Amino acid sequence: MVFYQLIISLISKLSMPHNYMHTIVYHDDYNKYDLGIDHPLVGNKPKRTMDLLKEKNMLKDVKEFLAEKATEKDILRAHSQEYVNKVKTLSKTGGMLSADTPAPIGIFETASIATGGTILAGDKLFDKYNCTINPLGGFHHAGRASSSGFCFFNDIAVVIEYLREKHNIKRFSVVDLDVHHGNGTQDIYYRDSTVLNISFHQDGRTLYPGTGAVDFIGKEKGEGYTVNLPLPPGTGTASYLTAFNEIIPPILEQFKPEIIIYQSGVDTHHTDPLADLYLSYQAYFYLANNMLKISKDACDKLLVLFGGGYNSDSSIVSYYNIMCGLLELEHYAKEQDNFSHQKSNVVKNQVLKLKNVLKPHWAL
Numbered sequence: 001m002v003f004y005q006l007i008i009s010l011i012s013k014l015s016m017p018h019n020y021m022h023t024i025v026y027h028d029d030y031n032k033y034d035l036g037i038d039h040p041l042v043g044n045k046p047k048r049t050m051d052l053l054k055e056k057n058m059l060k061d062v063k064e065f066l067a068e069k070a071t072e073k074d075i076l077r078a079h080s081q082e083y084v085n086k087v088k089t090l091s092k093t094g095g096m097l098s099a100d101t102p103a104p105i106g107i108f109e110t111a112s113i114a115t116g117g118t119i120l121a122g123d124k125l126f127d128k129y130n131c132t133i134n135p136l137g138g139f140h141h142a143g144r145a146s147s148s149g150f151c152f153f154n155d156i157a158v159v160i161e162y163l164r165e166k167h168n169i170k171r172f173s174v175v176d177l178d179v180h181h182g183n184g185t186q187d188i189y190y191r192d193s194t195v196l197n198i199s200f201h202q203d204g205r206t207l208y209p210g211t212g213a214v215d216f217i218g219k220e221k222g223e224g225y226t227v228n229l230p231l232p233p234g235t236g237t238a239s240y241l242t243a244f245n246e247i248i249p250p251i252l253e254q255f256k257p258e259i260i261i262y263q264s265g266v267d268t269h270h271t272d273p274l275a276d277l278y279l280s281y282q283a284y285f286y287l288a289n290n291m292l293k294i295s296k297d298a299c300d301k302l303l304v305l306f307g308g309g310y311n312s313d314s315s316i317v318s319y320y321n322i323m324c325g326l327l328e329l330e331h332y333a334k335e336q337d338n339f340s341h342q343k344s345n346v347v348k349n350q351v352l353k354l355k356n357v358l359k360p361h362w363a364l
């Protein structure tokens with residue numbers, strides 16, 4: 001009898017779907033990433049996100065780790081010494097990094113801990129975890145030697161260079177679904193074939209930073225490894241998800257990344273005060289859940305950076321839905337969706353244009 005029970009339990013274990021081990025990194029100092037009163041980037045969003053996740057009992061199977069500051073050596077893998085010095089100086093005096101990015105006193109330490117959180121989350125993918133999350137990450141506007149758009153250090157590039165050196169990783173995919181184009185990451189990797197950088201964003205003719213046109217596909221060795229899909233204001237969930245399905249899974253399947261970095265910005269939500277892509281809550285569940293599936297097929301290593309979101313009340317619900325998608329939990333938040341299909345023809349045309357420019361590089 002005991003023997004049969006053992007056999008049955010072994011068979012059921014073998015036939016179980018591969019269960020992902022999840023972690024989230026966090027530090028109370030994350031909430032010091034506050035660019036001042038009247039600035040869209042408010043400081044307490046990471047704490048509010050964690051509070052909601054705990055209240056909903058979402059972290060019971062998610063191991064939490066304390067973020068640590070990135071070292072200057074870590075940051076210098078992606079940024080120039082001159083730029084790092086500039087941030088350090090501003091951090092002592094206070095001032096402006098750029099016209100839209102105030103530098104509060106202490107920002108060097110705060111940005112270092114956000115970056116360190118992304119490094120720790122990346123490292124944990126090599127320590128039995130398959131899906132790791134940094135709620136204060138995805139600072140994709142920071143370039144090697146300059147920045148704007150509320151970003152100081154490009155934690156995406158910092159973690160890529162860290163993993164390249166520490167774990168000898170050779171093929172990285174970035175899937176950047178923040179509403180803004182990831183211009184900093186693009187600039188750093190535009191000539192690099194080891195980083196496939198895909199960005200879906202609101203059309204640069206209608207939104208900061210103005211870049212990310214469809215025919216910018218990388219240069220020299222990097223040609224074909226930058227993918228930009230600019231979307232019209234009012235895109236809505238249905239068209240967005242169709243575009244996602246047509247572009248992202250097939251390219252990743254062909255590229256075969258060893259790690260996927262997913263910038264899951266929720267400033268695409270219809271209540272966001274800075275942008276107009278008009279996604280609904282359910283989109284975030286679907287996108288995160290599909291990113292998880294893609295990671296299961298590709299490499300079992302998914303690093304999730306929560307990215308932008310400037311209506312804090314709806315952003316934390318959207319992040320909750322991302323967690324539901326990553327944990328494969330169906331009790332995600334839903335809302336009436338009045339915004340889909342409005343721009344379906346424009347989106348279809350953009351997707352066709354993108355497929356056309358990528359034809360020499362990817363079968364789509």
Ligand SMILES: [Zn+2]
Nearest residue numbers: 178180267308
């Ligand atoms: Zn953004």
